[in-house]
Amino acid sequence: MPDDVDDMLASIIEAVEWGRAGRVDEARERLTELWGRIGPDGDPLHRCSLAHYLADLQDDPAEELRWDLRALDAADVLTDVRAQRHHSALTVEGMRPSLHLNLADDYRKLGRPDEAREHLALARHAVPVLPDDDYGRLVRGGIARLAEELGVPA
Incomplete structure (x- = not known):
């Protein structure tokens, strides 16, 4: 269980659960809306998590690649200190x-x-x-x- 789930991560997790429950379009819309709130320079853990999961909801492999590249870009600036505020083992x-x-x-x-x-x-x-x-x-x-x-x- 995560050590610290802020409001944004809670929203991301909720949308991911929608996708896993078959509500793919709703999950994709919600995550896209959250991306707009986070922005390209927002919290790297939020960006990495959201992009990683949103990639999995894409029908187009080129869009999936675009989101997976965003996840990797965010990971490149993410620190263990920030990640471990969410979960101590991350x-x-x-x-x-x-x-x-x-x-x-x-x-x-x-x-x-x-x-x-x-x-x-x-x-x-x-x-x-x-x-x-x-x-x-x-x-x-x-x-x-x-x-x-x-x-x-x-």
């Missing part, structure tokens, strides 16, 4: 495998295998920081599946 480096995995999959969907392999390599490089829990196993499994799909040796 680190920026611990987020990177998932962020790069998503980008690799976006590039695969767009028929850009070289860029997909580049981000897959970055995801693999960051795997040692993943915890040995459900999240870590989920990301490791996604990396393995995408590597197989891209024909990248294990």
